[in-house]
Amino acid sequence: MITRPGSLPHPGPRLQRTTSADTVACPGCGRRYVGDRYERGLRVCASCGLHARVPAALRAEQIADRGTLDVVPMALPDRDPLQFDDGVPYPQRVAEARAGTGSDEVFTVARAAVGDVATVLACMDFGFMGGSLGSAAGEAFAQACELAVAERRALIAVCTSGGARMQEGIASLAQMARCSAGTVQVAAASLPYITVLADPCFGGVTASFATQGDVIIAEPGARIGFAGGRVIEQATHDRLPDGFQTAEFLLAHGMVDMVVDRRALRSVLVRLLSAYGSATR
Amino acid sequence: MSATTSIEQTERERAAFAAVELARHPARPRALQVISRAFTDFTEQRGDRLFGDDRAVVGGPAKLDGTWVMVIGQEKGVDAMSRALHNFGMPHPEGYRKQQRLMRSAEKFGLPVICLIDTPAAHPGVGAEERGQAWAIAESLTVTLQLRVPVISAVLSEGGSGGALALGLGDRVLAWENAVYTVAPPETCAAILYRDAGQRARAALAMKPGVDTAHALGMVDELVAEPYPGAHAHPDIAIAALAGALVRNLDELARIDINTLLAERMERYRRAGG
Numbered sequence: 107m108i109t110r111p112g113s114l115p116h117p118g119p120r121l122q123r124t125t126s127a128d129t130v131a132c133p134g135c136g137r138r139y140v141g142d143r144y145e146r147g148l149r150v151c152a153s154c155g156l157h158a159r160v161p162a163a164l165r166a167e168q169i170a171d172r173g174t175l176d177v178v179p180m181a182l183p184d185r186d187p188l189q190f191d192d193g194v195p196y197p198q199r200v201a202e203a204r205a206g207t208g209s210d211e212v213f214t215v216a217r218a219a220v221g222d223v224a225t226v227l228a229c230m231d232f233g234f235m236g237g238s239l240g241s242a243a244g245e246a247f248a249q250a251c252e253l254a255v256a257e258r259r260a261l262i263a264v265c266t267s268g269g270a271r272m273q274e275g276i277a278s279l280a281q282m283a284r285c286s287a288g289t290v291q292v293a294a295a296s297l298p299y300i301t302v303l304a305d306p307c308f309g310g311v312t313a314s315f316a317t318q319g320d321v322i323i324a325e326p327g328a329r330i331g332f333a334g335g336r337v338i339e340q341a342t343h344d345r346l347p348d349g350f351q352t353a354e355f356l357l358a359h360g361m362v363d364m365v366v367d368r369r370a371l372r373s374v375l376v377r378l379l380s381a382y383g384s385a386t387r
Numbered sequence: 388m389s390a391t392t393s394i395e396q397t398e399r400e401r402a403a404f405a406a407v408e409l410a411r412h413p414a415r416p417r418a419l420q421v422i423s424r425a426f427t428d429f430t431e432q433r434g435d436r437l438f439g440d441d442r443a444v445v446g447g448p449a450k451l452d453g454t455w456v457m458v459i460g461q462e463k464g465v466d467a468m469s470r471a472l473h474n475f476g477m478p479h480p481e482g483y484r485k486q487q488r489l490m491r492s493a494e495k496f497g498l499p500v501i502c503l504i505d506t507p508a509a510h511p512g513v514g515a516e517e518r519g520q521a522w523a524i525a526e527s528l529t530v531t532l533q534l535r536v537p538v539i540s541a542v543l544s545e546g547g548s549g550g551a552l553a554l555g556l557g558d559r560v561l562a563w564e565n566a567v568y569t570v571a572p573p574e575t576c577a578a579i580l581y582r583d584a585g586q587r588a589r590a591a592l593a594m595k596p597g598v599d600t601a602h603a604l605g606m607v608d609e610l611v612a613e614p615y616p617g618a619h620a621h622p623d624i625a626i627a628a629l630a631g632a633l634v635r636n637l638d639e640l641a642r643i644d645i646n647t648l649l650a651e652r653m654e655r656y657r658r659a660g661g
Contacts, residue, residue: 187600188595272579278570283659284660290533310548318525332521333520338513342512347513
């Protein structure tokens with residue numbers, strides 16, 4: 107690949123500009139942003155630094171080189187293996203999530219160049235049923251892995267999830283195996299796999315593909331773990347240490363490679379792909 | 388619970404949770420009992436060589452029907468003291484790292500691996516999180532998927548969450564017929580879905596925890612019959628039936644070329660869960 111001078115040599119994302127006078131408030135400190143300033147700041151508050159949640163499609167746009175994003179349409183199975191009904195039938199819950207988010211499922215998968223390196227981006231949407239891992243999400247991620255192998259692309263997964271999708275029961279548990287089968291193939295092809303853990307990331311997602319990356323990046327303040335803090339308190343009556351399960355806590359315990367501010371994420375990804383991307387086409 | 392809940396609904400919930408209670412029956416045979424009665428020459432190896440020894444996971448070489456295998460099991464304990472010692476079968480990261488270490492030894496020396504699953508879930512605790520519970524389970528999954536020896540998993544009584552799946556990616560997966568295999572214990576499921584762990588019976592009905600569900604979805608290949616009214620009443624008969632199924636499957640797997648077996652394992656888990 108061609109190296110150019112400068113810390114961010116490649117054209118970064120150009121997010122949609124709006125001229126609206128509407129304001130957006132930071133969910134952390136309440137600071138108000140006019141028009142598209144909050145979006146252009148990647149939803150990171152300039153005052154308190156809070157990293158707000160980003161829907162999957164927007165996340166892919168934030169990472170990709172300008173004009174290279176190509177969302178991969180996916181035919182995913184609609185399955186309801188348990189005919190699950192907790193007052194609202196499961197298919198209806200999925201339909202509501204689709205109407206609410208405008209996405210088909212948890213994952214948005216896209217081809218993109220990142221610093222001129224060919225990648226597949228697999229981004230999760232916490233807004234879609236808490237980013238839960240059901241069979242459609244598992245299939246989407248496995249296909250993303252296969253696409254990376256077939257086209258010799260690096261794989262970047264942005265992970266945010268509450269964990270398994272309870273409504274699919276044991277079929278949801280099986281997705282951990284399915285996603286792991288995907289990352290094993292990517293590793294066997296010597297292609298780099300980088301995971302970005304965003305707030306929150308728990309359960310079967312953390313206990314499978316989210317932590318199988320060659321590089322694990324966490325966003326500042328993100329809560330990441332296997333069991334949630336509330337579950338741990340109830341089960342053990344342990345007092346949780348300060349900052350328990352935050353990105354910084356995990357960095358101190360040696361579980362993540364780095365904690366990276368979202369505004370610097372792209373440049374870090376560009377560097378890592380430059381270092382590790384020799385097997386990409 | 389809604390006011391429209393009928394008596395019939397309550398009865399169904401009660402029956403669903405009774406199945407979970409049967410699987411959790413304290414007299415059901417535990418991993419160490421299975422190992423001592425179905426295997427010979429078990430030589431336990433302890434510790435993960437990183438941090439500590441997790442007694443919720445036991446393992447080492449043993450002979451099954453005269454053949455050396457690596458047996459790794461989740462042990463719940465049989466009385467108050469041993470249950471505390473084995474942490475009720477809920478492993479810490481050290482347990483999964485011990486599993487990985489033993490699996491690598493098995494691969495090195497060409498021993499098939501037999502995993503005995505019996506856990507409500509991986510241990511939820513501060514220390515477990517600090518030492519990377521999720522990381523350990525994720526690693527167990529990738530290690531098992533690529534292991535160049537046959538792997539058989541058997542759900543003895545309770546298979547709950549990723550904590551069970553970590554030992555569950557066998558070329559063949561067996562289960563005693565009264566076992567449960569679930570994405571999470573019904574208590575956790577209820578806490579997530581209804582924000583009330585007390586509604587565990589309602590969650591048990593909705594999540595269909597019996598291994599017959601996992602069998603129908605292809606996560607379990609073979610249900611091993613238990614003598615009536617269950618393995619807790621006649622443990623020796625149940626263990627003999629399980630041992631027979633293990634030996635038969637081991638013989639079948641031994642005849643498959645390892646590259647074919649690995650390709651089939653990857654394909655199986657690539658399609659897992661539909």
